[in-house]
Amino acid sequence: MNKILIILTILTSYVFSNDFFYIKDNQKIHLEKIQNISRASSSVDYYKDENNVVLGVNKNIILSLKEGTLIEKYLKLYDLEIEKKLDSNLFLVKTTNKSKTLEVSNELNRKNDVIFAQPDFVKEVFAR
Secondary structure: HHHHHHHHHHHHHHHHOOOEEEEEEEEEEEEEEOOOOOOOOOEEEEEEEOOEEEEEEEEEEEEEOOOOOOHHHHHHHHOOOOEEEEOOEEEEEEEEOOHHHHHHHHHOOOOOEEEEEEOOOOOOOOOO
C-alpha cells in the first residue's frame, strides 16, 4: 500500500510540474513545451498553445498595474527589473531566469492591484 502511494505521489508531482500555462482575459491558456526551433535563440523557450500556435518565452513580462499601485513591491517580491516603462502604469519587466517567466506572470495575475501580467511573447521570424 505504501509503495502505491509513493508511486502515485511521484507521478502526480511529475504531471503537475509540467503544467505550463499563462492567463489571458482571466482564462488559463495551456501550453506544451517544445524543442527550441532556432539554434541561435537559446534565450527563448518555445511552447505550443491549445491552437498549436508557437509562442516564444524569454525573461520579459508585460505588467499593467491599477492606478496608485507601486511597482517596487513586485520588483522586490519577484526579483524583477524594469526593462522599460511603457506608460504610467504599464511596464516591461524582466525576470532573472526565463524558466520563471510563466510562473511569475501567473502569480502577478492573481494580485488584486494587477490589471494583467503576461509574458512578452516572442514571434519567430523565418527567412523565405
